[in-house]
Amino acid sequence: MPAIIDGKKISQDVRDEIREKTLRLKGERGIVPGLAVILVGDDPASQIYVRGKKNACREVGFLSKEFRLPSDTSETKLLDIIDGLNRDHEIHGFLVQLPVPEHIRTDAIIEAIDPRKDVDGFHPYNVGKLFSGNPYHRACTPAGIMELLDRYEIEIKGKEAVIVGRSNIVGKPLIMMLLERHATVTVCHTRTKDLPKVTRRAEILVAAAGKPEMIRGDMIRDGAVVIDVGINRLDTGKLVGDVAFADACERASYITPVPGGVGPMTIAMLLRNTLDAASIQDK
Numbered sequence: 001m002p003a004i005i006d007g008k009k010i011s012q013d014v015r016d017e018i019r020e021k022t023l024r025l026k027g028e029r030g031i032v033p034g035l036a037v038i039l040v041g042d043d044p045a046s047q048i049y050v051r052g053k054k055n056a057c058r059e060v061g062f063l064s065k066e067f068r069l070p071s072d073t074s075e076t077k078l079l080d081i082i083d084g085l086n087r088d089h090e091i092h093g094f095l096v097q098l099p100v101p102e103h104i105r106t107d108a109i110i111e112a113i114d115p116r117k118d119v120d121g122f123h124p125y126n127v128g129k130l131f132s133g134n135p136y137h138r139a140c141t142p143a144g145i146m147e148l149l150d151r152y153e154i155e156i157k158g159k160e161a162v163i164v165g166r167s168n169i170v171g172k173p174l175i176m177m178l179l180e181r182h183a184t185v186t187v188c189h190t191r192t193k194d195l196p197k198v199t200r201r202a203e204i205l206v207a208a209a210g211k212p213e214m215i216r217g218d219m220i221r222d223g224a225v226v227i228d229v230g231i232n233r234l235d236t237g238k239l240v241g242d243v244a245f246a247d248a249c250e251r252a253s254y255i256t257p258v259p260g261g262v263g264p265m266t267i268a269m270l271l272r273n274t275l276d277a278a279s280i281q282d283k
């Protein structure tokens, strides 16, 4: 049996550390980190995410603000709110919960956010700086994966890392984060020829395709570290990852479960980015 990477526990450890640092920041410098979340429309999944973020803020002692806007909100109105938050000294980080309704241009919204307050790490400034060094903020899910590897003291330097999935929010930023730490990185997608041949090379295999249990045991190298980012709801209601977990356990040395692996790390990293944002903006 591989070691199970307990994202729920690590996420709680990170939050406990953030709560302590927040208390110190408040006591020593009178700063309370503030996070605002804007939700446009009534997508049920987005509402759950926003509630989770608000509760997490409360738990670590942050100020939290929430903007719930109707789905017919104009892009101009949304840009006005963003402009206000860019100037709001109580708010150190904020995000617009994606996806936004179709009449709103996602790029225009993300680009309007002050990069120092872009705690999702999606602004082109932060994305570009991830390539050249020292972004203000890094995308939360890949940052959470790096945190899990580090907390389990998994060596990254010199390792063959294979990422399945090249989205802007997971696969692409993760390429740079692993490369920065001296892994040899390969990224796969729907046009990759002979996917199993590539994944079998991986000493660190990250599955972020959003395809239930597509990574079978025979696609995994013996002793690989397997990180499953996928969150897929089956018709039966069961939640599964992109990795066939029981099969993978026959081969992996470490593995993240779904749920309770990468999932809980995303909000923890959002809180950490917000705490960092509060420190940057006080300088």
Ligand code: NDP
Binding pocket: 141, 164, 165, 166, 167, 168, 169, 170, 171, 188, 189, 190, 191, 192, 195, 208, 209, 210, 211, 214, 229, 230, 231, 232, 262, 263, 264, 266
């Ligand atoms: P996207 O749909 O944006 O991207 C999926 C990527 O996987 C694409 O690059 C696609 O390739 C690739 N892909 C899909 N099918 C295959 C296949 N059969 N073989 C090889 N590559 C494939 O997804 P996201 O990155 O947004 O999310 C991926 C998964 O991670 C989802 O299950 C999502 O729910 C989960 N997720 C979890 C988070 C968390 O834990 N907090 C946060 C974000 C996402 P191509 O580019 O060629 O289309």
